[in-house]
Amino acid sequence: MGIRQLDHVGVIVSDLTAAVAFFVEFGLELEGRMTMESDLADRITAVGQAKSEIAMVRVPGGDGRLELIQYLTPESHPGDSHAPANTLGLRxxxxxxxxxxxxxxxxxxxxxxxxxxxxxxxxxxxxxxxxxxxxxxxxxxxxxx
Incomplete structure (x- = not known):
């Protein structure tokens, strides 16, 4: 058994509505939006008592998707929004x-x-x-x- 496909990439954002507007204007299609708050999600992510808003956007006619996530609680840790392209991690x-x-x-x-x-x-x-x-x-x- 091997990898079948890349399903999606999760991206944490500070303003879900603005991020959705950006990616829809970019050309992706909104697939759906939901609120997530559950013990199961807390256990998967190891973020206790989390509540998040999630939107899934996808490439029109394709399989590529982004899961845009805004944590409502607990507050997200700020990243460096000006990090250069050679910074370690998903860039x-x-x-x-x-x-x-x-x-x-x-x-x-x-x-x-x-x-x-x-x-x-x-x-x-x-x-x-x-x-x-x-x-x-x-x-x-x-x-x-």
Whole structure:
């Protein structure tokens, strides 16, 4: 028995409504939203007496999903929303898109900002990093040709 698929990536956010708005404008689809508060969840996460709001967003027509989680209790520990791309740990999410400029135009009003610049990678992809909610780094790749 082996791994069958990557089901989702969990991302802790400080404002679930703003994060959902950002990722929906980015191009993902809201799959559902719920409140989680249970002994079972506390035992899995080792976060005692937790209450969280969760939204699942997915790639349209695909299997890729993000689980956006805002802990209501206990209060989340702040991370470094300006951590550079070479900081240890889960550092970025990557998406192939049809139009980098279009995506950037849609997410800027929701706080999306370029980390560096849009570059041409060996005439195969246009690439960039952008920061989304809570400093999440998102890589965009637009195939050339």
């Amino acid at each position: 970025h999410l990557a998406f192939q898109v049809d139009d980098i400029e279009g995506v950037l135009d849609r997410v800027r009003p929701h706080g999306g900002t370029l980390v560096g610049e849009v570059v041409n990678y060996e005439d195969t992809f246009r690439l960039c990093y952008l920061r989304g909610p809570d400093g999440i780094i998102i890589e965009l790749a637009e195939k050339i040709g």
